[in-house]
Amino acid sequence: MDTRFPFVDWFRNSSPYINAHRGRTFVILIEGEAMARGRGEQLIQDLALLHTLGVRLVVVFGIRPQVQQALDELGLTPKRHDGRWVADQAIMGCVERVAAEQRLWLEARLSLGLPNTPLHGVELTAVSGNLVMAKPLGVREGVDFGHSGEVRRVRASAVQGLLDRGSLVLLPPLGFSSTGEVFDLDASEVAQHAAMALGADKLILLGEAAGLHDDSGALQRQLTPADAEPLLAHAEAGSEQARHLTAACAAARHGVARTHLLSWHDHDALLGELFTRDGVGTMITQHRYEQLRAAELGDIGGLLELLEPLERRGMLVPRSRERLEYEIDDYLVIERDGMVIACAALHCFGQADMGELACVAVHVGYRGGDRGALLLNEIERRARRLGLTALFALTTHTSHWFFEHGFRLAEIEALPPLRRDTYNHARKSKVLIKSIV
Incomplete structure (x- = not known):
């Protein structure tokens, strides 16, 4: 450049x-x-x-x-x-x-x-x-x-x-x-x-x-x-x-x-x-100049901009605008002066009393400030309010971050049936689980 x-x-x-x-x-x-x-x-x-x-x-x-x-x-x-x-x-x-x-x-x-x-x-x-x-x-x-x-x-x-x-x-x-x-x-x-x-x-x-x-x-x-x-x-x-x-x-x-x-x-x-x-x-x-809040439809453009570099590197599964719009109620965002700089989602599997921690992303310019941990804490509070007893995550690149925050390795069989059926074997994502009881 x-x-x-x-x-x-x-x-x-x-x-x-x-x-x-x-x-x-x-x-x-x-x-x-x-x-x-x-x-x-x-x-x-x-x-x-x-x-x-x-x-x-x-x-x-x-x-x-x-x-x-x-x-x-x-x-x-x-x-x-x-x-x-x-x-x-x-x-x-x-x-x-x-x-x-x-x-x-x-x-x-x-x-x-x-x-x-x-x-x-x-x-x-x-x-x-x-x-x-x-x-x-x-x-x-x-x-x-x-x-x-x-x-x-x-x-x-x-x-x-x-x-x-x-x-x-x-x-x-x-x-x-x-x-x-x-x-x-x-x-x-x-x-x-x-x-x-x-x-x-x-x-x-x-x-x-x-x-x-x-x-x-x-x-x-x-x-x-x-x-x-x-x-x-x-x-x-x-x-x-x-x-x-x-x-x-x-x-x-x-x-x-x-x-x-x-x-x-x-x-x-x-x-x-x-x-x-x-x-x-x-x-x-x-x-608050920087605030953690529930995502809204107006955040879709910011989410796409935040996630695209991580999807391009294979760290996240690509998500279409339509999918984000459909799942927007599952997302939390951290907004800084009008810009979405971090996000995470909680997808519920109520029959198994489990939730998937998905799409954890922090803008490259704002890493190192514990924003990922802040999102995780809020996801855990949301999961407890919904009566869930455990969180799971699938990752290819960031397993150590999950280990540092209380997750442990698990087998695919530990996933809820609906999520197990859609597991992408080609990506070989590691399965990590954390009890939140």
Whole structure:
């Protein structure tokens, strides 16, 4: 295969996602550390590309390190309590100045259109304003937080109107009150409330960490809020992990379909997460991105595509579309983002109290993740509910996998009579049986 242009294959494979994301609303948080460490230019190019592809963008930007630097230069040390600093008049002056400078810098970079630059020819209008209403944190545990505040509401109709006109909306970590005051807000809270108010399709949080990892260091690609909340309980107050997990879990519970935790250190993170099937970070969602479920007639095309390579290699007996349609109620599938990546079937032989475990298949790109064992466990549960006492399988290539999961060799005579009569002696499949009592 000609691999001179690997980008071309990637581009072809990304086309379903380009179509899926067009017209969708994404709220993207870029923490201030990304800008402070020189990642702003690359991220702005990626944002411009998303805008060009028809994504409706709301961009929230953090300013914590920039404000800290300004305070250090002035010799000011803010008091901190419960992960937030106490914003008195002097500190709030720094916050307002830095927020304005950062917004102007972003607007300038989003306007860049010189020849030989990535944004050449892109007409991108960036708009900001008094779009987030806030209220003071007030006095908590005896501490007066001054101008530190929390989000009261996001003016969703105003933001939607700007998005409808093709604008990219910029939201600084500032909020305004009906009394004309300005409050310092946490950027992740602004992003969370914006996503919830807009009913965003995605909330994307770009921070230091490349998603969440388990105790062995493996990336956890998908979690529900219930899965993530124990991690939140152990996170340090005010830390990035605490702030991002709070935003992600709340957004998921209030209708935001998917929240993605990504690292701005990874130059490919944003596009890699959005335009590849497996992504690069952790996704928090109420709805399972990968789910095991009963097969439906709409899965026939995916099943045929999954099984054909294995049938061609002689590992599975060929199954026609008509046969799959007739037996569809016997099948379980594992679906990942709309693609059937694994399947198994249970064919019942009630007179013998036995069931055939058939057509166990996992897509070559998703092996090694215990999906076969997951299917087997669900087949066994289904068989027990039907009153069966044993499973059998016929295999030519994968007997060791069955041995590892409790099956033993048996003779053809151990098969139910109906299955014994249809046994293909030319294939010489091994007969394996497992008791499930």
